[in-house]
Amino acid sequence: MSTSNAPETPARVTARYWIESARPLEAAAAIMAGEQSTGTFVRVAGETDELREHCGARIESLVELGEAAAPSLPGASAPQSGPARWRTAEVTLSWPLHNFGPSLPNLLATVAGNLWELKPFSGMRLLDLTLPPQFLGRYRGPRFGIAGTRALTGVHGRPVIGTIIKPSVGLSPAATAERVAAIAAAGIDFVKDDELQADGPHCPFEERLSAVMRVLDAHADRTGKRVMYAVNITGDIDEMLRRHDLVVAAGNTCVMVSLNSIGLPALAALRAQCQVAIHGHRNGWGLLGRSPAIGMSFVAWQKLWRLAGIDHVHVNGLDNKFCESNESVIASARECLTPMFPQPHPGCEVMPVFSSGQSALQAPDTYRALGSVDLIHACGGSIMGHPGGVAAGVRSLHQGWEAAVSGIPLADYARTHRELAATLAAFGR
Amino acid sequence: MSTSNAPETPARVTARYWIESARPLEAAAAIMAGEQSTGTFVRVAGETDELREHCGARIESLVELGEAAAPSLPGASAPQSGPARWRTAEVTLSWPLHNFGPSLPNLLATVAGNLWELKPFSGMRLLDLTLPPQFLGRYRGPRFGIAGTRALTGVHGRPVIGTIIKPSVGLSPAATAERVAAIAAAGIDFVKDDELQADGPHCPFEERLSAVMRVLDAHADRTGKRVMYAVNITGDIDEMLRRHDLVVAAGNTCVMVSLNSIGLPALAALRAQCQVAIHGHRNGWGLLGRSPAIGMSFVAWQKLWRLAGIDHVHVNGLDNKFCESNESVIASARECLTPMFPQPHPGCEVMPVFSSGQSALQAPDTYRALGSVDLIHACGGSIMGHPGGVAAGVRSLHQGWEAAVSGIPLADYARTHRELAATLAAFGR
Numbered sequence: 001m002s003t004s005n006a007p008e009t010p011a012r013v014t015a016r017y018w019i020e021s022a023r024p025l026e027a028a029a030a031i032m033a034g035e036q037s038t039g040t041f042v043r044v045a046g047e048t049d050e051l052r053e054h055c056g057a058r059i060e061s062l063v064e065l066g067e068a069a070a071p072s073l074p075g076a077s078a079p080q081s082g083p084a085r086w087r088t089a090e091v092t093l094s095w096p097l098h099n100f101g102p103s104l105p106n107l108l109a110t111v112a113g114n115l116w117e118l119k120p121f122s123g124m125r126l127l128d129l130t131l132p133p134q135f136l137g138r139y140r141g142p143r144f145g146i147a148g149t150r151a152l153t154g155v156h157g158r159p160v161i162g163t164i165i166k167p168s169v170g171l172s173p174a175a176t177a178e179r180v181a182a183i184a185a186a187g188i189d190f191v192k193d194d195e196l197q198a199d200g201p202h203c204p205f206e207e208r209l210s211a212v213m214r215v216l217d218a219h220a221d222r223t224g225k226r227v228m229y230a231v232n233i234t235g236d237i238d239e240m241l242r243r244h245d246l247v248v249a250a251g252n253t254c255v256m257v258s259l260n261s262i263g264l265p266a267l268a269a270l271r272a273q274c275q276v277a278i279h280g281h282r283n284g285w286g287l288l289g290r291s292p293a294i295g296m297s298f299v300a301w302q303k304l305w306r307l308a309g310i311d312h313v314h315v316n317g318l319d320n321k322f323c324e325s326n327e328s329v330i331a332s333a334r335e336c337l338t339p340m341f342p343q344p345h346p347g348c349e350v351m352p353v354f355s356s357g358q359s360a361l362q363a364p365d366t367y368r369a370l371g372s373v374d375l376i377h378a379c380g381g382s383i384m385g386h387p388g389g390v391a392a393g394v395r396s397l398h399q400g401w402e403a404a405v406s407g408i409p410l411a412d413y414a415r416t417h418r419e420l421a422a423t424l425a426a427f428g429r
Numbered sequence: 430m431s432t433s434n435a436p437e438t439p440a441r442v443t444a445r446y447w448i449e450s451a452r453p454l455e456a457a458a459a460i461m462a463g464e465q466s467t468g469t470f471v472r473v474a475g476e477t478d479e480l481r482e483h484c485g486a487r488i489e490s491l492v493e494l495g496e497a498a499a500p501s502l503p504g505a506s507a508p509q510s511g512p513a514r515w516r517t518a519e520v521t522l523s524w525p526l527h528n529f530g531p532s533l534p535n536l537l538a539t540v541a542g543n544l545w546e547l548k549p550f551s552g553m554r555l556l557d558l559t560l561p562p563q564f565l566g567r568y569r570g571p572r573f574g575i576a577g578t579r580a581l582t583g584v585h586g587r588p589v590i591g592t593i594i595k596p597s598v599g600l601s602p603a604a605t606a607e608r609v610a611a612i613a614a615a616g617i618d619f620v621k622d623d624e625l626q627a628d629g630p631h632c633p634f635e636e637r638l639s640a641v642m643r644v645l646d647a648h649a650d651r652t653g654k655r656v657m658y659a660v661n662i663t664g665d666i667d668e669m670l671r672r673h674d675l676v677v678a679a680g681n682t683c684v685m686v687s688l689n690s691i692g693l694p695a696l697a698a699l700r701a702q703c704q705v706a707i708h709g710h711r712n713g714w715g716l717l718g719r720s721p722a723i724g725m726s727f728v729a730w731q732k733l734w735r736l737a738g739i740d741h742v743h744v745n746g747l748d749n750k751f752c753e754s755n756e757s758v759i760a761s762a763r764e765c766l767t768p769m770f771p772q773p774h775p776g777c778e779v780m781p782v783f784s785s786g787q788s789a790l791q792a793p794d795t796y797r798a799l800g801s802v803d804l805i806h807a808c809g810g811s812i813m814g815h816p817g818g819v820a821a822g823v824r825s826l827h828q829g830w831e832a833a834v835s836g837i838p839l840a841d842y843a844r845t846h847r848e849l850a851a852t853l854a855a856f857g858r
Contacts, residue, residue, distance in 0.1 A: 036625065038596045046604070047596045055599035055631070073720055075752030098630045099598050105663050105690035106627040109712050113624060113687070116715025117751035124715075138665075167467045167476045169528050170484035175475070195542060196465065198535040201527045202484070234534050236567075236694045237666065258542070261534035263692015265665045283538050286545025286553075288716070291502055291723045295716060322546035323504030 011097040011132035014060060015111040015300075019091055020072055020123030020293070022084040025062055028120050029091045033057035035118060036110055037095060055099055060092040071122030072293035086122055102135040104264045104304055112296065123293040129300045133345045135307055139268060141348035144277040144311040146337075146374045149351050152253040152277060153189050153228050158405070160228075161397045162190030162378040164355070169196045173203055177211035184219040184227045186383070186390035190376055192230035195258050195283045199235065205243055213250040230256040230279035230312075237266050241273060248275050260284035264308050271309025279353070280310035290323070298332045302350075303340055312351040312376060318365050320356035329354075330369040337372055351376050358382065360400025360410065360423045367404040377401075387422045396423040440526040440561035443489060444540040444729075448520055449501055449552030449722070451513040454491055457549050458520045462486035464547060465539055466524060484528050489521040500551030501722035515551055531564040533693045533733055541725065552722040558729045562774045564736055568697060570777035573706040573740040575766075575803045578780050581682040581706060582618045582657050587834070589657075590826045591619030591807040593784070598625045602632055606640035613648040613656045615812070615819035619805055621659035624687050624712045628664065634672055642679040659685040659708035659741075666695050670702060677704045689713035693737050700738025708782070709739035719752065727761045731779075732769055741780040741805060747794050749785035758783075759798040766801055780805050787811065789829025789839065789852045796833035806830075816851045825852040 021028040033039075037057035038047050068086040071078075078084035100106035116124050144152060153160055165171070165179055183191055199205040209231055220226045233243035233255045240257065247255050256279040259267065271278065288295045302313055315332040316324045332352065339347025352375050354366060359382030367373065379397060386393030399420035403413035414421035450457040462468075466486035467476050497515040500507075507513035529535035545553050573581060582589050594600070594608055612620055628634040638660055649655045662672035662684045669686065676684050685708040688696065700707065717724045731742055744761040745753045761781065768776025781804050783795060788811030796802065808826060815822030828849035832842035843850035 038599050046600065046608070051596060051599040055596075073752075075719065075754070077752075099625065100627050101629050103627060103664055103668075105665065105687060108690040109624045109627070109663060109687040109710075112689075112716060113712035114715065114751070116713070116719050117745075117753065118715075119750065119752040121752075167480060167484075170467050170480035171475065179475070195538045196528065198529050198532060198538070200530050234538060235532055236534065237698045239532075240694070258534060258538040260541075261537040261692075262694050263690075265669075265691050266694040266698075269666045281538075283542035284545070286543065286547075287541060287724060290504065290545050291720060294720045294723065316546075321548065322543070323502075323506075323548040323550075324546065325504070 012094040014094040014130045016092045016128040018125040020088045022078040023120045063090045076122035077119045102138045126296040139307045142311045159377040160189045168194035173207040173211040181215040187394045190228045193232040230254045232256045234258045267308040277311040280313040282314045306348040315352040317354040317358045318362040363400035363404040392419040395419040441523040443523040443559045445521045445557040447554040449517045451507040452549045492519045505551035506548045531567045555725040568736045571740045588806040589618045597623035602636040602640040610644040616823045619657045622661040659683045661685045663687045696737040706740040709742040711743045735777040744781040746783035746787045747791040792829035792833040821848040824848040
């Protein structure tokens with residue numbers, strides 16, 4: 001090591017949390033830092049100052065917010081005398097990367113490990129993560145991402161328009177293919193399995209894939225358009241890799257996985273071999289993200305999966321039928337389009353997938369909030385239930401996005417575009 | 430199909446939830462069942478009665494509980510007229526196994542998928558799961574479990590006594606081995622890495638394993654006793670498998686993984702090749718389990734991992750320094766010892782690991798509540814900080830359990846057992 005130059009600063013990982021505690025906030029933050037690095041409940045023999053300096057987590061910032069009237073979670077300790085004040089704050093901690101190395105599972109054990117069981121806390125939420133580019137030496141990020149998905153679908157200058165095969169489960173392979181044939185004929189760009197559809201005996205994966213690819217191949221032969229089919233390969237690792245190979249052999253361009261069901265190492269293993277786009281389904285996300293008092297933000301969560309290799313990820317949609325607010329949906333989608341690492345590193349941007357109660361009606365607000373057409377717009381009822389039929393449903397989406405991008409109010413554009421007019425009449429509020 | 434016999438009832442998975450909703454509870458439960466099987470927000474074309482009969486989720490029971498004063502989670506919808514009443518209930522749903530097949534990741538997408546984002550719910554917690562034995566055709570369950578762990582450690586008729594290497598991170602391989610040598614000489618049965626210790630450049634996995642095995646081999650040569658070392662192999666799949674092979678080659682009997690960091694498919698892939706006991710660390714558990722209003726109970730969670738192949742799992746400990754109640758700890762531990770499947774199928778029982786602020790003091794209450802010595806008792810300060818030294822610390826644990834099993838009060842037993850007496854004096858309340 002050179003003594004004439006300043007020593008290189010070791011790379012660090014930072015994590016920002018919302019916390020709630022009846023302890024003085026500085027002390028509470030110090031407990032988090034200690035527990036997740038060199039410390040334990042008491043200082044132990046061998047926890048030297050040098051070791052703390054080298055491996056200790058650091059409090060980078062602490063911003064006090066308001067007080068909560070009551071503890072948000074049970075089990076938290078309060079001072080033994082006087083009434084407890086449940087203060088809230090945002091705290092940013094950092095760790096030297098050398099504590100765990102550029103390993104996503106070991107990163108998780110540090111930034112999302114025992115913290116939620118610590119007694120001084122009555123609320124804890126991981127809000128954001130910043131990872132050093134060393135992780136790119138280990139993980140591959142999206143192989144296709146936005147540009148690759150556009151190349152695979154041949155869709156440029158507008159969102160990829162998609163839909164979901166319904167009913168979710170229960171259709172046979174032949175019935176599934178029949179639905180896909182109708183949707184493809186209507187001009188759709190993208191079609192996906194429901195996350196509940198996997199490899200059950202009533203609709204085995206291989207038969208479903210074959211049946212659907214027969215109709216999509218015929219459609220491509222006829223029209224020159226290759227519809228992307230996000231076929232659900234979620235399963236154990238050997239199954240997913242085998243199904244991936246079948247997907248590639250069949251000439252399909254996409255696989256879908258339920259991210260929370262498979263875990264980061266399984267996604268990384270799939271990505272290492274994957275030759276098609278990976279459509280990341282976030283089902284189970286509500287369990288992690290819905291409560292403001294506990295869990296993990298989508299902003300933090302999606303970075304892990306982008307690094308591990310997804311190309312698309314679900315973000316819900318504006319005016320959705322779930323319980324998420326529009327602000328939250330847009331924040332999630334923006335994040336997908338924001339680089340994770342500075343130039344010259346790859347940004348690992350991915351396509352946000354808007355779904356749930358979607359139609360042309362949401363195009364203007366979505367475009368205004370996102371400032372981009374880099375998204376998959378997955379619509380069900382507004383396509384399948386369009387008064388003019390499925391093809392009219394797809395055209396109404398195109399028209400809605402044309403109006404949105406041109407800054408023309410939907411009602412105005414609808415005067416000369418009857419499929420959009422029908423959507424406004426059928427689904428408008 | 431025979432017409433003279435009743436048709437075979439298809440195997441079903443059942444899941445019990447706690448829910449909170451302002452909708453009539455029957456309607457709320459029906460929404461859960463619909464969303465997670467054949468339905469979507471509206472009944473779609475093709476969702477025939479026959480398809481619903483064949484693939485629909487079923488409400489098996491609904492038990493109304495009290496009302497909540499206010500919604501526990503934000504984003505829930507309430508009736509448009511009149512004041513909302515936030516009712517709570519336990520609801521049990523069931524699904525035909527053929528919807529997803531005996532696949533843990535696809536099971537998760539069904540029982541723990543989009544449910545948490547459904548607007549009618551202001552609270553949702555998965556309390557328990559019952560899986561049909563068909564899952565045993567796909568997953569292996571624990572290879573060693575309780576009997577195997579006893580055989581590997583040579584410990585019978587009492588708990589396996591263990592400790593954790595501290596400081597958590599920052600020790601070199603040589604310093605780690607030095608600590609392990611002292612602990613082994615003290616008579617410990619089991620020693621584990623902290624979950625923060627993985628494969629960082631300051632303590633690379635291979636060097637740590639080699640250094641520790643040198644001292645444990647020397648100890649075995651000297652005493653005939655093989656100390657089990659739960660070495661943390663958490664990482665990506667290829668890393669874990671490679672590290673596993675090194676562990677086996679080194680003659681060690683255990684590997685440790687952070688379950689929430691790796692995911693079920695990675696554990697199943699490890700289990701398929703694993704020749705040693707798998708020590709399952711539950712860090713991150715608090716994020717899933719701490720809130721009463723959202724998440725998943727340990728009871729449900731641990732069944733998934735047992736089936737996928739862990740041999741041990743952390744359950745916290747009585748009077749622990751985290752925020753979990755003693756009742757919850759004991760319920761978790763009991764569950765680990767309860768068969769998951771009826772005879773003649775394997776029960777997949779695993780060793781519960783008690784840790785956090787543990788000493789001989791907790792032995793009587795633990796034994797009384799659990800009715801078993803089938804556990805790993807992992808103690809830190811009460812061994813390392815015992816006034817008589819580390820060996821006295823281990824002996825005090827043996828004495829505490831002797832007293833507990835014999836039904837002799839600790840204070841009485843301590844009269845003739847000075848290491849226990851020193852523990853009572855140093856750590857008693």
